[in-house]
Amino acid sequence: MMRALSFIIVFALLCSPGDLCAQTKSVVPRGPDGKPDLTGVWQGGSTIRGSWDEANAGLGVGGSGKNPNAPTVLSSNDRPAGREGAPYQEWAAKKVLESFNKRGIDDPTSLCLPAGVPRSVMLGLFPQKIVQTPKEIVILYEYMNAFRTIPLNAKHGDDLLPSYMGDSVGHWEGDTLVVDVIGFNDKTWLAGTGTFHSDQLHITERYTRVDKDQINYEVTMVDPKVFTKPWTLRSTIMLREGTRLEEYICAENNIDPAAYEQLLKAGVKIGR
């Protein structure tokens, strides 16, 4: 009896109308095929619900600083607390460390190259837009004006050109969109400073929209040339209603590589 009463009290506390719990229990929108509809503008990496303005009010990277007490945000070049070390082979780990010790001046994005997968998905400074149809899903990334087309229930071509964003095909496993990505070049970083890979990179992504506001994202990276075992990361992608994608033409005024060169030529120490 007491147990039942406790349950009712807890339920009432957590799920009274208009509170946080009501939001978390919101319904997953579905398309005409009955599958979860992922269409919308999203922010990778975040765990916070609400508009872009509400969710980015802190003092971290990209934050407006309107609420100094809001959670701190990290750069995609940083390793979040609690994340295990990436399972690089010994020689490859040394190469990752070299980039870290150079403070990431060899980051491919400093040359305006696309950020690749999963970096483009998990970063939070720029929004991404998912457009879903029953036959194909398209993801547009503001960062570097990159895009991915993900045909459903299709096979990879057998004549793929190596690419920055890879070749994606998807299928539904229940309510989870599973995306298989191959066909990469070796010119992007995965998740953190120096996290390079080879052209043998094979990625499996799982997108599960758990409610109106949140997609749970899981990515597994396999690369026998650089890893000792698969590397799996998990994060969330949050809906940002009212946000639109802006144009991002990186070549417009990219003077940072020249600045690095200028500092190095002047003998200024920039490494750790």
Next chain:
Amino acid sequence: MAKNIFWTCAVACTLILSAIPVAAHHSFGAEYDANQPITVSGIITKIEWTNPHSFIFMDVTDKNGKVANWKFEGYGPGVLYRNGWKKDLTIKPGDHITIFGWRARDGTNWAHSREITLADGKKMMFGPPAGTGDGGNTPAVEVR
């Protein structure tokens, strides 16, 4: 009481779980020295509202009356727009502003801008925290 515990937990859990990885286009930490914070006031001479990064050029007068033109680097226009900046409205050439940031490693008149105090006293973020993009405190791999 139970509700207090719930909200305490909700706030704490949010703080724990909400470290958002964001992208920085390049390593601010390589170009700018986090150990050289600087606050300068002056008159804006030019604004480059460009990708991947925006720049503010500002005439700064020292105590001897000598004027030098400084360059400050910040976020690209999309990020600034989402944070409330409006091109040609929030700041414009001729405005007197104060910029807090960090100097370039070569010690010249060039810096990373962080917080700008507008002519009316309002403060807004024009760039990321010190060191953004340089890999942070921990490499992605275990150091052996």
